[in-house]
Amino acid sequence: MHIPDGYLSPQTYIPLFGVFVTVTAVAIKKVKKEVSARNIPYLGMAAAFAFIVMMFNLPIPGGTTGHAVGSAVISIIFGPWAAMLAVSVALIIQAFIFGDGGITAIGANCFNMAVFMPFTAYYIFRLICRNTKRISKVSFAAFISGYISLVMAAILTAVEFGIQPLIASAPDGKALYCPYNLSIAVPAMAIEHIFLFGIVEGIITAIVVNFFLKTEPTLIYAFRNSDKNE
């Protein structure tokens, strides 16, 4: 899911960076209202937690292991705006310290995994759960929100890859950036995320939300927010 440098053309990464900066500015305002003066250490902690969640591996069939992106679980626990900031910070640190994801692709990676994914996951979770806190329904909602948000984010990433031959080719038609068009990029990314990574994301989201619900349900933003709205 982390797009490296060299895959996206400036026509793609510059507008996506612009969108990311705009959404970040809105998120900072929103979160400041919600967590007041505590916002800086709180978001620092949320970002570190978002980074750490990506480290936890789950065994998957075939003897290998997989980890979650974590955006879905972070958005359910911290709320979509805080999750947006937290996952963005985690992705920026990953790009600059660990070389995961390119520097020119920071805007695109943040847009896919820190803007699109948390909001999709959060609203799917709320839509399925509504006001119930029944464990089986909450677990199901968490699984579906993790699964669908990751699969959709992967397809979005694939579309960004797939449009490169259309919008940024040499005059002789040679690809200058990602060489795979939509008919290759979308199925390739969709299949592996539908049958493997989406399931891992769903399971991790479900087990973590389930554990929080059993132990301290007041920590889950999605429920705090729905209680406020009631």
Added chain:
Amino acid sequence: MENKIPSYLLQPGNDQHELANAKVIRLSFLDKTLMNSATAVKSIYVQAENASKENFIQKISPHIKLISLIYLVLIISFVSHHKAQIIITIFIFALFIMARLNIFKVYKKIFFLAFIFGFIVVLPASLNIITPGKIIFNIITINKPLHFWIYTIPQNIGFTENGLKVVSLIFLRILNSVSLAMLIIFTTSFPSFIKSFKILGVPDTFLMIISLAYKYIFILSRTIEETYFALRSRLSGNIKNSKIRELISGRIFFIFKKSMIIYESTYYAMVSRGYQGKVLLHSQKKLTAMDFVTLIIIVAFGVWIIYL
């Protein structure tokens, strides 16, 4: 002779009972998590150690490094000639030598990343299935072309000249971007590098969040390492799926609670030092003549590459 082993050690535990009925699952997920946390801690240590060296590149102001990084990464992204990319590769290598880093170790990591993302992933693009053109190396010939939905597989499948040019250009671009990022990362302290984003107009609040998150990551990675290492020492053989889910969710919850405690302590420490909700990061030391000379050289190099 009387058996002196305490009775509680002779009784089969619940875990053993569960293990007996368990499906075969290895404990590699624990090792992988341990490896991830250890890598995070190690990367932060190595980065901090390299950045503290007193060599030419390390002494350059983080502001200049940030501007140079963005400027050169954009040039690497825009330039589509092999010759220009190769010259950039040589230029970055020369900068690595000036930084007196362990070239072998750093380039091992750079080539690994470039090999995966710049070669393995894009290699199929060198075939005529993806990039049409004159086949210079035929791999396989089938009886007749195959048509399936929107896909067509030609009769002769092989590497094309255009395809190899595409793959080599992407490989060079990724190699250059990764090596440039690594050069800056390994020669600059992360907190001062983050502070330098002020010149791009990034709000202090956002920079402070990144700085705090960076420190928390270090502390929490150590915590994962310790808890997983303890867990790994206690477990052997196989383990049930349900138990794995419980273990992972429990550890994530524990990390969450621990991070909440750290966040609360940080907040109270900040309040006791006069924090009222607004952050103002102190500006860094002034630019020197060496910084300006470096900036001029980088800008001139970039212009030369563009007009090459």
